[in-house]
Amino acid sequence: MEEVLKRLVELQKVDLDLHKLESTRGDLPQQVNHLEKRFKAAREEYEQKKQLLLEYQKERNLLEMEIKGLKEKENKYKDQLYQVKNNREYDAVTMELESVRNSVRKAEDRILELMTLEEETDQFLQTQQEKLAGFEKEYQQRKKELEDRIAETEKDEIYLKDQRDKIIRRIDPRNLSVYKRIAGAKNGLAVVPVVRNACGGCFKTLPPQKILEIRNMQSIRFCEVCGRILVWEDRLTEEEH
Ligand SMILES: [Zn+2]
Known part of the structure; x- marks a missing residue:
């Protein structure tokens, strides 16, 4: 009977060691998973904002070109004002001129809006880049830790399971x-x-x-x-x- 009790004590010890192994590993994968998600979400947000910034810049370039064209038109209408032959023609050219000037004002307003948006987005990107670097570092460190621990515990686990099999074979x-x-x-x-x-x-x-x-x-x-x-x-x- 003493032999039986001895085997049971051995089995209990191996089982507790195995349990400990599993529980230490059990928490890390969740942590790594969480850090990976956080890093990837931040990176996605960063990429989206970067894309947005490019779109703002593109839109502003187009508007600046548009304004150039409108200014040329404005000059043309201004010249025409000196060549009108009657009031009707004068009114028509004045209306065109007003319309062109309106378009220029609208484009300029949008450009100011875009410049503010660009500045805000640029600032966000700078902050986000630092955050992103921190997130990535933390994620990579934890991931490495998990990989190391898995490699470590795998050996121990195989050894313990082997021991367990041997003990069990000797228990009724x-x-x-x-x-x-x-x-x-x-x-x-x-x-x-x-x-x-x-x-x-x-x-x-x-x-x-x-x-x-x-x-x-x-x-x-x-x-x-x-x-x-x-x-x-x-x-x-x-x-x-
Ligand atoms: Zn008790």
Whole structure:
């Protein structure tokens, strides 16, 4: 029976190590995923604004060309004003001239608007570029950390799983199923030592008779409160196997 308890203690230790491995890795991928999303969203926003800035500049260039054309027209109409032969012609040219001047004013207003937009967008891009660099750095660092940790833990995981298989092969299926049932119900912790005369799982003080039975190791003893398997760990772990 002592041998059985020893195997169960070993199994518990390997399972706890495996659990620890999985939980350390379990959090990092989420972090990396979050950082990647943040970085990519910021980059997309940056690219969009950059595109927008180009469009503003393009529109402003077109308007500046348009104004040049309109000014030429304006000069032409001004010249025509001196050549009109009657009031009707004068009114017609004046109307054309007014219309051209209106178009110029509208184009100039839009150009001012565009210049403000360009300045704002440019400022945004400068700030965003710094932010983006920070986001990318953080993302790459975490990603590297995750890759390293996966590489590290993969070796440990393979080793631990191999150990686990070896231990399990030496445990009676009936005892193994008892272990699995308790571990499943008690968050992976099925075998606990007696700690200061109490259950190492729920810390309930154990009666002296029970402690004696646990020390004797003649059978598997369970905690009456939490149902875990109780072991006298000193004797089980001190011995070499
Ligand atoms: Zn207990």
